[in-house]
Amino acid sequence: MVTVQICVGSSCFLRGAPRIIDKFQELMAEHGLSNRLILKGSFCLEQCTKGGVTLFIGDELLTGVGYEDIPVLFESKILPAVKDVSR
Ligand code: FES
Numbered sequence: 896m897v898t899v900q901i902c903v904g905s906s907c908f909l910r911g912a913p914r915i916i917d918k919f920q921e922l923m924a925e926h927g928l929s930n931r932l933i934l935k936g937s938f939c940l941e942q943c944t945k946g947g948v949t950l951f952i953g954d955e956l957l958t959g960v961g962y963e964d965i966p967v968l969f970e971s972k973i974l975p976a977v978k979d980v981s982r
Contacts, residue, residue: 897931897973897977897980898932898953899932899934899952900935900951901919901935901937901948902938902939902949903916903938904940907940910948911961911962912948915948915965918965918966922965922973926974928973931977931980932977937951942958945958946958947959947960948961952972
């Protein structure tokens with residue numbers, strides 16, 4: 896199981912966290928990953944000054960993430976991680 900934790904603190908919320916969550920949910924459904932990926936919200940991860948939205952994919956902290964980055968992150972980080980844990 897891979898966990899994606901998305902900050903929904905006030906800065907990240909205003910910078911588009913809800914749209915990013917929607918996009919993750921859409922991609923999860925598209926790839927049939929609802930039983931292999933957990934999406935979680937989080938309080939402020941204290942990275943507000945980095946711009947964009949802050950999130951963790953597994954243990955990896957990513958800052959300055961924008962809505963337009965999600966498809967690339969999904970391909971480059973989520974799909975390989977999901978394959979790794981299903982082996
Ligand atoms: S509100 Fe997201 S890092 Fe602070």
